[in-house]
Amino acid sequence: MGPKKCFLIYGEDRIGVVADLLAMLAEVKINVTASQAIVAGADRFGMILWVKPRDVKKAAKLLGAS
Secondary structure (H helix, E strand, O other): OOOOOOEEEEEEOOOOHHHHHHHHHHHOOOOEEEEEEEEEEOOEEEEEEEEOHHHHHHHHHHHOOO
């Protein structure tokens, strides 16, 4: 099957931050294949997010990935 691309997202932890990210993707009809999020301490969070290969470029643009 080969390697898959994912997004590593991190930032300031707040109530609803993951829900907001998922809602942004849903608004443009990008389905999330899988995700894992954690609170990293010191008011930080981290998240790994996978989407279908056809949606990687669109998700990268939306999430501000370079």
